[in-house]
Amino acid sequence: MGKTKFVKVAVEERLPRFGWVIAEAENAEISTVLFSPDSNEDKFKLKYKFFLEIVPDREDEMRELLEEYVQAIENETIIVKENEDNDGWENFGGRFYDKAKKLLNELKQ
Secondary structure, eight states: OOOEEEEEEETTTOOOOSEEEEEEETTSOEEEEEEOHHHHHHHHHHHEEEEEEEEEOOHHHHHHHHHHHHHHHHTTSSOOOOOTTTTGGGSHHHHHHHHHHHHHHHHHO
């Protein structure tokens, strides 16, 4: 398994899969709980507000993709087409480039 991270999931959004989970109650108390949809689904919904779920951490892949995109625009190996009916560089491609560059700078800090 590659890199993973925990994400906070609201119980009102969905319930965890079967197994041990780290959950936060309404009173902010954190517990390790064995969750089983068959035995304690309603009880879990009443007591807990959030749970932590382990998911793949794709940060490195996203960073590499953004760096490749920014580099391609800066080296003009891809061109962000200006749309005459739109607002030139401020079109989607330009805004995406600016956001990608900003995010990469923030990740480096």
